[in-house]
Amino acid sequence: MSAETTSTIAKVLKPTILILIAIVAISSRLFSIIRFESVIHEFDPWFNYRTTQHLVKNGFYEFWNWFDEKSWYPLGRVVGGTVYPGIMVTSALIHNILHFFNFPVDIRNICVFLAPMFSGLTAFSAYLLTKELKDSSAGLLAAAFLGVAPGYISRSVAGSYDNEGIAIFLLVFTFYLWIKAVKTGSAFFGLLTALFYFYMVSAWGGYVFITNLVPLHAFTLVLMGRFSNRLYVSYSTFYAVGTLLSMQIPFVGFQPTRTSEHMAALGVFGLLQLRGFAELIRGLVTPKQFRTLLKTGIAIVTVVSLTILTLLSMSGVVAPFTGRFYSLWDTGYAKVHIPIIASVSEHQPTAWTSFFFDLQMLIFLFPAGVYLCFKELKDEHVFIILYSVFASYFAGVMVRLMLTLTPVVCVSAAIAYSTLLDTYLEKSEHVLATTLQGGASTSAASASAIESTSASKKHGTKSTNKDTSETKPHSAAASSRNNNASEKPKRFPIFSWDSRMMVILQLTWFLFMFAWHCTYVTSGSYSSPSIVLATRGHDGSQVIIDDFREAYYWLRKNTGENTKVMSWWDYGYQMAGMANITTLVDNNTWNNTHIATVGKAMATSEDVAYKVLRQHDVDYVLVIFGGVLGYSGDDINKFLWMIRIGEGVYPNEVKEQSFFTPRGEYKVDHEATPAMKNSLMYKMSYYRFSELHGGNAVDHVRSARMPAEGPTLSVLEEAYTTEHWLVRIYKVKDLDNIGRDLKDATAFDNGKARKSSLKRK
């Protein structure tokens, strides 16, 4: 085959492969739709879905200024100013375009399918990024890897309508544009980087990762003595335009000028200006003068900037790091200081097994890829190295940040894998032909010489695109290596057919295993909508447990939208989205005090809780109880967090210690402490539970045999309990009509008359 035909075929094959990868990426995310239905998953997506509906219905102006009276009652939430609007605007745009062309697609379906669609784009940007680092075949591999890697699928299955769904695409694409900008030194690509950075800022709070990684890259390059006009132009364009744009998002606002997380970017921007200025001066004065100037300049700049930073921090103009940021460095920090952050399971440190679970073979190809980057160490490889180091660290600290690690793992694994393939698949004709060319060398060293020749050739062709001053030493070194090939013996080329086959087959086998593993993990672990549960019955048939929607539907049909329903914050978004009622707290968690108040109501006795309920006009209280079903994510298991968060604000009324038995155990059966037994949460969970099996009720989550006499309730009455007792809804009673306390009133309703209060003196 001639080189021409190969390249023609490649031209056709590459887009075909990319399209196929996109199709695979999309279709492997559709398990949940096939198994269940086209429904929004989990918790946060429900909020995004609700805001998207609002946007589509009322237009952008109303959305931008939306003050939601139905959440965080009675505080309300300024949704327009506390939301990353990227995902909603994206879906609404798609919706409007489709409707313009008379495709009446429901907004729900757009929301459900948005993340899978964007995963196709992510794969494509991974291809572009990797192509910049190595070549297009590595790019194709990276695209394939990222398309199906479970670490990314976990947040982008159909129905998982969350910020991350489009943010990962934006992250990878912004990085691609940045690398392109640094490579070309073009203001145009710097501008594109800034634009996509803006899109990223509008889409996900994780934009801070870009805000810090790009400056870090620039800073490292300066430290390595690789300051160049390309870097100067691209970074300055990116920073100036990107920062101005990012400040247009109300939720970000003036943060880029005020918070410590953004200071690194500003600092590097300043540093580059100084470095550029120094370059200018260097051209105008003698070297000796320049050295003196440099020394004094550095000293003055350091002192001045440190003083300013300290003063600003002390006076509070530059906010100190937020708690979520601290917990990135000290995993124990959140648990002690901000229980609300620690209470979220996705903020927990990652278990080591989940690295293998989410990335499978990529995780051991990843270091190899990073090593290969070190070997080349051009500007863009420095970036990948930095990215991998930091993302690895953060992924280890927080489960959620596995998401940012996945792209770089895919990219470097693709580099490693494709290098292996390059080595073992190199066409023998080619090798032979070049061997003839270098026939002067000794036979033993000849092949390695050829290797380096081809390597240098590659470099040569590439380097023409680049700033010549940068790559000249490289190619010079390469050619000198070529000349002195015999002095530096390199590895043998692989000629033999059988050893090639062994490696190639093994690698292919790995690929099969990887694909199998990804499908298995996606189908088994990441495709559950979590609002619908599926288990197996005794005969192996599938049993669908739809209690959540059953309860929300009951609320929707039996209460008005101004009904205030209190629950733990986890269910706030779902209740607002599905039940269309007013909630007290939700997954936004912006007001710790309000959440602590709910925690207090759950953790205190009926009398204390009743005052809170009355003050907040609560009509219904909703609890999740898994004792019948064995659903371990229920409220009694989350109860300790409610107590801890409540104790943080109301230390006199809620005490964590009083919920533990003298032996330090957390018990719900007859050994439960009085504080536990009197708490509203306990009473709501186990009310009438003991009647279930004739006094022999067993809590299947905590494997506890419950006392025959269950708790009594007087300030609440049971309103609804779902089929599997998973969701229980209680109505808050009004004050007694004739002024008794509710305990007496309940006793009277149960047929117990009051005792005489008169006593002989």
Add this chain to the structure above:
Amino acid sequence: MRVLVLLSTLALALMAHASSLTGERALVLLDDVEGAHVYLELWNDLQAREYNLTLHDVSQPVALNKNGQRQFDHLLILSPKMKAYPEGMSAKAVVGFVADGGNLLVAGSPELGNTVRELSREFDVEFDNKFTTVLDHFNYDTGFGKEKHDAIVINPATHMAKLDNIIPVDKIPGPILFRGIAHSVNPSNSLLTPILWAPQEAYSWESVNLNGSADQDPVISGKDISLVSVMQARNNARIAFLGSTEMLTDPFIFEPIAKQGEKETISGNRQFIEALTKWVFHETAVLDVVGVYHNKVGEENAPAHYRIKDNMTYSIYISEYHNGEWRAFSANDVQLELIMLDPYIRKTLDESPMDKDEGIVGTFSTTVQLPDQYGVFKFTVNYKRPGLTYIESVTTVGIHPFRHDQYPRFISQAKPYYTSAASMGIGLLIFTFVYLWGGLDSSAKTTKKA
């Protein structure tokens, strides 16, 4: 428009006219219907006020509630001896009757049985033990209480609550004669008010065993002895407890009475009972919120939500039902509260002077500047005065923050930045012009750079 709405609301209310606002069906439970004639004056009085009385013997079955419908509007339990409820009735049914909006009048006597005692206890009224009676050796009536000193004469000016909304003191021409059992009220129940209490010298003791030695103190004595108490339940149902059935009977109304060494007079029982039943049966002191309106100053209709620091006008229209007709309610202590967890603003509403057409509606209004705090606020008028219907009018309205385009666009503090931005732009333009067409010999340099 607003006047029209108000008037039509009222017209509806007037159509349902009877003496009582809640209805005319009254059930009277008696220990013995044969003995009902002692209350002849009471029956006449009630029938004159258009009540449809059902005198009922406790031994016969009766249902207060049929198919979820209240069968009576008022219940008078004049059967203190009752051992058990009539078939179809229970303590729960009576409490449910009150919860359903029915009014209740309970009268006791020294022979009070446990049934009525336990019922009263649910209302935080505790009658003294059986066969006890209120005795007073100083203020007894020389006619009825000659032997036992148990019929006591009470001066309304000193021993009656000064609650003109329930019983105006000046309408009671003479002292009130009482013979019956004492009760005490639970002071922690804020709905319950004693309106007639015993003189300082009175005590509660077993009347049958009067000559026996008193080796114990009485359970209650003096002013702690309540003789008549009233309660207005949270749903505005009204309840009265009387320690004496006898004070309702004809002899107590018509016979002349006199304390030791004083002149004979006619008792004030008749007027007292009339006023009390009028209040209990919703003939007086019933308030109705005819309408609540709020709007931005200078606008006509209520907005869906306000913005922080808006000026808002709030008006509430209250009418009072008094002796069969509606009239404008008048008060100087109606307050508006803006509450979001805590009250942010609390302001007394001004009573507006009314014109003749709207003479039956009292207008209270005020203008406030809303707080600089967004959230869901409750505009609350929480007007609870003894004797008057409770008014708890809650309007929930959101107060929103500024929209992004409602802030001032160009502010003076930012002028240096506007100037710097403008100068930068102009400088760039000039520089570009000079660089491209300024005649500088830059071509050589640029080629070098590229």
